[in-house]
Structures are given as C-alpha cells and as structure tokens.
Amino acid sequence: MSSTGFTSPFGNANPFGSSGRSESGPMHRLVEEDENDTITSPTTPHFGVKNNTAPSFWNGFGGDAPSDMPVRRQPDDFPAHYNLGRRTSVSAESLKPVTDNSDNWSPPVHPKTAEQLERLKKAISGNFLFNHLEDDQSAQVLGALVEKPVPAKGIKVITQGDAGDYFYVVEKGRFEVYVNSTGALQPGPDGMGQKVGEIAEGGSFGELALMYNAPRAATVVSAEPQCTLWALDRVTFRRILMESTFSRRRMYESFLEEVPILKTLTPYERSKIADALESQKYPAGHEIILEGDPGHSFFLLEAGEAAAFKRGNDSPVKNYKKGDFFGELALLNDAPRAASVISQTEVKVARLGKNAFQRLLGPIESILRRTRYVEAEEVDPLQVS
Numbered sequence: 001m002s003s004t005g006f007t008s009p010f011g012n013a014n015p016f017g018s019s020g021r022s023e024s025g026p027m028h029r030l031v032e033e034d035e036n037d038t039i040t041s042p043t044t045p046h047f048g049v050k051n052n053t054a055p056s057f058w059n060g061f062g063g064d065a066p067s068d069m070p071v072r073r074q075p076d077d078f079p080a081h082y083n084l085g086r087r088t089s090v091s092a093e094s095l096k097p098v099t100d101n102s103d104n105w106s107p108p109v110h111p112k113t114a115e116q117l118e119r120l121k122k123a124i125s126g127n128f129l130f131n132h133l134e135d136d137q138s139a140q141v142l143g144a145l146v147e148k149p150v151p152a153k154g155i156k157v158i159t160q161g162d163a164g165d166y167f168y169v170v171e172k173g174r175f176e177v178y179v180n181s182t183g184a185l186q187p188g189p190d191g192m193g194q195k196v197g198e199i200a201e202g203g204s205f206g207e208l209a210l211m212y213n214a215p216r217a218a219t220v221v222s223a224e225p226q227c228t229l230w231a232l233d234r235v236t237f238r239r240i241l242m243e244s245t246f247s248r249r250r251m252y253e254s255f256l257e258e259v260p261i262l263k264t265l266t267p268y269e270r271s272k273i274a275d276a277l278e279s280q281k282y283p284a285g286h287e288i289i290l291e292g293d294p295g296h297s298f299f300l301l302e303a304g305e306a307a308a309f310k311r312g313n314d315s316p317v318k319n320y321k322k323g324d325f326f327g328e329l330a331l332l333n334d335a336p337r338a339a340s341v342i343s344q345t346e347v348k349v350a351r352l353g354k355n356a357f358q359r360l361l362g363p364i365e366s367i368l369r370r371t372r373y374v375e376a377e378e379v380d381p382l383q384v385s
C-alpha cells in the first residue's frame with residue numbers, strides 16, 4: 001500500500017508499477033523468445049527494423065534492454081510507489097498472427113461490471129486503433145483492458161526511458177507528453193524536458209515502446225486531478241492491436257512524408273494521422289465533395305487528379321495532384337462546402353474525419369488557412385493551379 005494513501009486496486013499488477021512483483025501479474029505471461037526485431041528509435045523519421053548492430057541505441061536508455069541495464073531511481077515529485085519496481089528486462093514476444101493458436105496463448109480476462117463495460121466501450125469508440133478489429137478480437141481486447149484510476153494531477157503514468165509494459169486509452173481527463181532530449185527522464189525540475197503534446201479523452205498512448213521493443217519515448221503525466229485510464233498489457237497489445245497499427249503506419253508513412261502541408265509535423269504526429277486515415281478509390285468523374293453540403297471530412301489526394309468547381313462555372317477553380325489536400329474550409333469555418341471536388345482521373349483519396357482533423361491537424365491550422373482561393377468569376381483557366 002502506498003504511503004500517500006493511494007492504493008492500487010490491482011495489487012502488484014498495477015501497470016504504473018508497484019513496490020513488489022507478483023508472479024501472477026500480467027507481466028509474467030510473457031513468452032521468452034529471442035530478440036530478433038531490434039529497432040531504431042520510433043520517433044525518428046525513418047524508424048523501422050534494423051539489423052542487430054546498433055548497441056549504442058541501448059546506451060543511456062532503460063527499456064527492454066539486456067538485463068544489465070541500470071534501474072533508474074524514481075524522482076521525488078510524484079506519489080510514492082508509482083512506477084517503482086517496473087519490469088526492466090523482457091524478451092520479445094512472439095509476433096505470430098493472432099489466428100495462429102498453436103502456442104495456446106489466450107488473453108487475460110478482467111471481469112467488468114455492466115457500467116464499466118459501457119464506459120470502456122465509449123472510451124474506445126473514437127479510437128482508431130480499435131476500429132479495425134474483428135468481433136472476436138474486439139471481445140478479447142475488451143476483456144483484457146483494466147481500469148486504472150489516476151487520482152491526482154502530476155502523476156507520471158509513463159516515464160521516458162523505462163521499459164514498455166502497458167498501452168493506455170484515456171477515458172477521462174487529460175495527459176501531457178514531455179520529451180527529454182537525452183532519451184530519459186532526468187532529475188530536477190526540468191527533467192521531463194519539453195512538452196510535445198497532450199492526449200485528451202478517447203486518445204491513447206504508450207504504443208511505441210510495445211510496438212518497437214524500445215524504451216519509452218516520452219514521459220506522460222496526468223494534467224487533471226481525476227483521470228481514468230484503461231490499460232492493455234503488452235502481450236495482448238502485440239498479439240491483437242499491433243499488426244494493424246503497424247501496417248497502417250507503414251502504409252501511409254512515405255506518402256505522408258511527401259505531403260507538403262504535413263512537412264512541419266513530427267514523425268509521431270504523422271503516424272497518428274496514419275492511424276486515422278481511411279483510403280478510398282473513385283473512378284474519374286466522381287463527385288467527392290458536393291458544393292453546399294455540410295463538411296464531415298478532410299481529404300488528401302494519394303493518387304490521380306481532381307479539380308474543384310463552383311456552381312455555374314465550367315472551368316475548375318483549382319486543380320489537385322498527388323499530395324494535395326482539399327475539404328478543409330468547411331471544417332475550419334464550420335461552413336457548407338464552398339465548391340464541389342470531382343475526380344478527373346481514377347483517384348485514391350485518404351479521408352480524415354472531422355474530429356480527427358480538428359485534433360490532429362490543429363498544429364497546422366494556420367498553414368491550412370493560408371491557402372488562397374479564387375472566386376469563380378476571377379478564374380483564368382490557364383492560371384488555375
């Protein structure tokens with residue numbers, strides 16, 4: 001029990017760490033296997049699988065390093081026993097697809113009340129990482145998630161440099177993300193480093209260390225007094241959620257890097273956009289956006305050509321090629337669609353819903369607003385870009 005009065009309802013299985021270790025805790029369900037997916041830092045622009053010749057990656061980091069890694073002392077500025085005694089060494093789990101049941105793995109089942117289940121379903125409903133699950137996978141994940149109340153502001157749920165143990169979904173409250181350029185939390189008042197982002201209700205964090213077997217890339221701290229998280233253990237995350245998250249991020253990674261409007265975002269911010277995108281193909285002549293309609297989506301053109309038209313004018317007011325965007329005005333201004341956008345060839349578009357647009361493209365709102373649009377009557381067909 002904590003000397004601060006905060007008692008983990010989950011005993012030693014508390015994913016924020018505890019002073020003891022239980023053999024029955026979820027961490028001990030890990031399958032011991034060879035580490036064969038050494039990685040680069042997940043927050044560098046070209047993260048991905050590398051050969052096993054980069055020992056410097058582990059230097060100065062905690063995380064899933066070989067077992068001789070140092071265990072960092074906890075700083076004094078958070079409730080006692082939070083994050084203490086974290087697992088500091090694990091081997092990689094199997095990356096076999098979930099459908100392969102030959103190793104008899106089954107996810108942990110944490111019983112829930114009807115009220116908890118309802119809150120949990122609502123919390124994950126807006127999270128894109130859960131959108132692509134089959135029904136049985138969804139049921140397994142719902143069973144494996146554990147409720148974690150975070151009773152105070154300023155609690156470090158994740159410490160940069162630590163080993164990754166849980167993935168978190170935010171049901172209630174807000175969390176701040178800090179990165180120290182040394183790669184790990186440092187002592188002292190500025191030890192968390194620079195604030196790089198916030199995670200709101202419905203958002204999630206803690207996937208990077210689990211996906212890449214890397215140390216925690218950031219420190220994540222509660223920003224409000226009464227927050228609620230749902231935690232998913234590492235193995236269930238890797239077995240059920242990781243494959244689709246990986247493949248979506250990979251699929252969009254190089255495309256998003258080449259989209260001019262997204263150039264100022266960090267690789268991590270682009271990966272969150274990748275999680276939220278839905279691709280769609282249309283034949284030539286398809287009305288992707290209809291002038292006057294309410295706006296629900298923002299679009300990036302992945303392939304082909306499209307053009308914008310104003311009613312009563314046969315010439316386009318704007319032409320689009322690969323990497324261009326459209327559909328931002330109605331969302332930025334809460335106004336009806338200002339023009340129709342029609343595919344000129346077969347196209348592939350990546351669609352971002354309104355909520356994701358507001359949440360993920362907030363940092364570049366001023367850049368999005370810079371686009372100049374001509375009115376139909378000013379259009380010189382030879383000048384339209």
Ligand SMILES: Nc1ncnc2c1ncn2[C@@H]1O[C@@H]2COP(=O)(O)O[C@H]2[C@H]1O
Pocket residue numbers: 043158164177179196197204205206207208209210215216217218219220266268269
């Ligand atoms: N800019 C960022 N850089 C790194 N991690 C971030 C950033 N913003 C949010 N995060 C989250 O913070 C988490 C810290 O733990 P992980 O490295 O497992 O996963 C990280 C991400 O989920």
